[in-house]
Amino acid sequence: MNKERLMKILVSPLVSEKSAVLADASNQVTFRVIPDATKPEIAKAVELMFEVDVEDVRVVNVKGKRKRFGQMMGKRNDWKKAYVRVKAGQDIDFASL
Numbered sequence: 700m701n702k703e704r705l706m707k708i709l710v711s712p713l714v715s716e717k718s719a720v721l722a723d724a725s726n727q728v729t730f731r732v733i734p735d736a737t738k739p740e741i742a743k744a745v746e747l748m749f750e751v752d753v754e755d756v757r758v759v760n761v762k763g764k765r766k767r768f769g770q771m772m773g774k775r776n777d778w779k780k781a782y783v784r785v786k787a788g789q790d791i792d793f794a795s796l
Contacts, residue, residue, distance in 0.1 A: 705743055742756050
C-alpha cells in the first residue's frame with residue numbers, strides 16, 4: 700500500500716465516554732477516518748503510525764445530522780468511524796505525540 704495514502708487515512712482520534720469505556724474494557728481505540736478507507740488500510744495505518752499490532756477493525760458509517768441554518772434546512776457531512784482493537788499488552792498513548 701502507498702505510504703502517503705496510509706498517512707492520510709486517520710483523520711483524528713475520537714474521545715468520548717463510549718470510547719473511554721471501550722479503551723479500558725476491551726483495548727479498543729476509536730478514530731475518525733476518511734470515508735473511502737478500507738479495514739486493511741486502517742489496520743496498516745494504525746500499525747505504521749503507532750507501532751502496535753492491530754487485532755481487529757470495525758467500521759461504522761455515521762450519517763450527518765440535519766441542521767437548520769436560519770430558514771434553510773441543511774445537512775452536515777457523513778463520516779466514517781473505526782474501532783481498532785490492539786493486541787493485549789499494547790497501548791496507544793496520544794499524550795506522547
